[in-house]
Amino acid sequence: MGETQLSVAAIENGTVIDHIPAGQGMRIVRLLKLADHKKKVTLGLNLPSKSLGYKDLIKVEGREVSEEEANQIALFAPKATLNIIRNYRIEKKFAVTLPTTISKILTCPNQQCITNHEQVQTQFRVSRFGHRVMLHCDFCEKGFAHDCY
């Protein structure tokens, strides 16, 4: 917890997602639907960070993000850490890990994929080729580098 945390109000109960690469904060709010519950969400963008240079940070009041949910965003924020806050105290702290499948939150970059033409819950298999992370759509079977998403 550094100075950056003090610049926005502390939360009573909820989640702090820290160490998000600068530029990814808004996307993560959208993907995890963090602002959909009409409670306070504080988004810090381009905050100074020792490890990342600049980072984004999200504080969500009244919602505890599970490890499973958090892992879904590991693609965009591989070093993100989550703090679960209860009664202003850190109850639990964990880092995200890349899951083997990513469901629902991504759309397939292949415009010819059925998932872009009707309401379907998408599912992608995650695989690593050396340093590259590839995602394969379960429907159209096409593979894409993670930065296509």
Place this chain on the structure above:
Amino acid sequence: MKGRDIVSIKELSKEQILAILTRAEEMKKNPPGSLLKGHLMASCFFEPSTRTRLSFESAMKRLGGEVIGFSDAGSTATQKGESLYDAMKMIGFYSDVVVIRHPLEGAAKQAAYATNKPVINAGDGANEHPSQTLLDLLTIKECQGKMEGLNIAFVGDLLYGRTVHSLALALRLFDCRLYFVAPSLLAMPDTICQQLRQAGVPFSFHQSMEDVMDKVDILYMTRVQKERFANQEEYLNVKDNFILTSRMLEKCQKQMKVLHPLPRVNEIDVSVDATPFAHYFNQAENGLYVRQALLAMLLGK
């Protein structure tokens, strides 16, 4: 195999593939009569097809089964905006097995989610066409007497051709050496090459058929379409490298066979038809037996 879906060739194990081929060979040798009497196949073709649709329908009817369906999306409620999911769920109630061809990739998978009846993918956009792959494998096995350790060349449009992608991936199970002969613009895509590499399949790239003609057991031809090129000149420069004539067959090995998923336009000169190397019509015929085998096995017969 009873009740399962055939959406992607990659979901089938080597043992399952061999079981289907063995059953297809039996069907060819001893036509089993009215094995599927009382069963109904829904033939759902959301885009036109001749060979695939007719061979599935023929396969079902020759086994004594019945067929319902449509041959283009224009005559269905999807024109009114009905989702594929809803349409397939309903069709599943009316039939015992569903065959689907659809222009969108992943459509067969979506159909399989929609209904608990077995779904056979008869082509979903540029993605998969597993019954074509199975009939290709049957033909290779039949004309070479084996499937292991063969040298197989793929020629033509290797970028967009779903048949070559599926067949190349299926051959990873059979310890074959692959040769990819294509203009650089239409080369085998990276994602397929990566999967082959991971499976330890040896392969190489070539610009002309002449390079591989004396090495291979199978020459799998596909059509290089003019429309794929940005300009006419580029097409004219490469097109002769991908048209097979009987003269080019002088160098090849005796047992070599030419295959083609059909329809052909001009990529195999008709002079090849009369040579002992031509095997593409036998290949098309095998489509019937493979589809008979699939229908019977999925229906538990």
